[in-house]
Amino acid sequence: MQNKKKIFSMVAVFLFFASFLLVNVVYAATSSKIAFCDYSGVRRTFMILGIIINIVKIVVPLILIITGMITFSKTIISGKSEDMTASLGILAKKIIAGLVVFLIPGLLDFTFDSLIGADESNFTECTNCLLDTENCTIPEHDPDTYTE
Numbered sequence: 457m458q459n460k461k462k463i464f465s466m467v468a469v470f471l472f473f474a475s476f477l478l479v480n481v482v483y484a485a486t487s488s489k490i491a492f493c494d495y496s497g498v499r500r501t502f503m504i505l506g507i508i509i510n511i512v513k514i515v516v517p518l519i520l521i522i523t524g525m526i527t528f529s530k531t532i533i534s535g536k537s538e539d540m541t542a543s544l545g546i547l548a549k550k551i552i553a554g555l556v557v558f559l560i561p562g563l564l565d566f567t568f569d570s571l572i573g574a575d576e577s578n579f580t581e582c583t584n585c586l587l588d589t590e591n592c593t594i595p596e597h598d599p600d601t602y603t604e
Contacts (some may be wrong), residue, residue, distance in 0.1 A: 493582040499594045502585035509561055510589065517554030524550035561587050 492498050524547040531543035565587045568579075585592035 493579055494595065495598050496594050496596070497598075499581060499585045499592060502582050503589050503592045503594070506586045506589040506592070509586070513558055513561055516557045520550040520554040520557075 493502075528543045528547045531539045565583065568583045581593075585594075
């Protein structure tokens, strides 16, 4: 019971801070004075982060599934039937964790499209560079500084 409360409080704190980040993203995307996605350095940064996300999206699930299979194989070889259910549970949890890690970029893309809208802001270029690195275009020249 104590462990569930701890996990719930950690998730609540994460969601609390994530909501502040998303509010800032929506504000920055809808502000007419801020067009930070038009700068080449910003797009390069998002592109590098996108490449890292793609690598993590493939490597982490593979590592989780392979280590789970190794653990399960060791249990099968040992022949202890009481350890089989625990080992199978660990394997199932690792497979689910691998799927979650694999699906996070898609969920982020859906969240950004839902909150911001695909066609109403300059932030679309940043999400494009972050989640679809093949279609990311980096401008040769930065735009002029905005003045009032």
